[in-house]
Amino acid sequence: MNKDFEPYYAVIFTSTHDENIEGYSEMANKMEALAKQQDGYLGIDSARNDVGITVSYWKNIEAIKNWKQQSDHLKAQQKGRAEWYSWYNVKICKVEREYEFQTSSSSDF
Amino acid sequence: MNKDFEPYYAVIFTSTHDENIEGYSEMANKMEALAKQQDGYLGIDSARNDVGITVSYWKNIEAIKNWKQQSDHLKAQQKGRAEWYSWYNVKICKVEREYEFQTSSSSDF
Numbered sequence: 001m002n003k004d005f006e007p008y009y010a011v012i013f014t015s016t017h018d019e020n021i022e023g024y025s026e027m028a029n030k031m032e033a034l035a036k037q038q039d040g041y042l043g044i045d046s047a048r049n050d051v052g053i054t055v056s057y058w059k060n061i062e063a064i065k066n067w068k069q070q071s072d073h074l075k076a077q078q079k080g081r082a083e084w085y086s087w088y089n090v091k092i093c094k095v096e097r098e099y100e101f102q103t104s105s106s107s108d109f
Numbered sequence: 110m111n112k113d114f115e116p117y118y119a120v121i122f123t124s125t126h127d128e129n130i131e132g133y134s135e136m137a138n139k140m141e142a143l144a145k146q147q148d149g150y151l152g153i154d155s156a157r158n159d160v161g162i163t164v165s166y167w168k169n170i171e172a173i174k175n176w177k178q179q180s181d182h183l184k185a186q187q188k189g190r191a192e193w194y195s196w197y198n199v200k201i202c203k204v205e206r207e208y209e210f211q212t213s214s215s216s217d218f
């Protein structure tokens with residue numbers, strides 16, 4: 001374990017959609033672009049099959065609170081609850097350890 | 110915020126696949142079934158598009174360590190690195206807060 005590892009935060013957002021999700025993709029893209037401009041934003045991972053999982057990464061809790069209260073994001077959250085999501089769950093997590101694997105290329109390309 | 114909230118742990122596993130993933134689905138299903146039998150297992154969320162995200166939930170760090178060292182799971186991890194994954198990242202996280210939204214049905218069905 002790297003002793004220099006500095007903890008940061010992850011927001012795990014899991015959700016299921018209503019049948020009609022008109023306008024959802026555009027809003028999701030807009031919100032992702034907006035999140036990237038926030039202080040303390042570190043990154044995002046996203047995938048959706050039956051359930052959608054979006055994990056966003058933040059420098060600290062303060063950055064998460066600021067993003068949650070960002071005015072355009074507040075409107076998007078409201079629209080999401082009214083129109084797109086049948087269910088969602090939000091988990092605020094402290095990332096305490098991290099490790100990674102990368103294939104070493106065996107070709108000469 | 111619920112003052113009775115008891116922190117638990119999440120393992121965020123993000124990955125990208127090699128082109129040939131023969132046998133991967135069977136192994137993933139087998140490992141999910143096996144994880145459910147582990148002490149301290151709480152649940153799992155999984156989705157894959159360009160990137161795969163699997164988040165498993167555990168009662169404490171001890172449960173995560175035990176699962177990481179489980180013998181069949183060790184073999185699966187080795188096979189995953191050798192054959193299926195071009196990259197993966199593992200984040201061990203403490204879930205500190207959580208909240209949920211559920212649509213209230215407006216129909217009489």
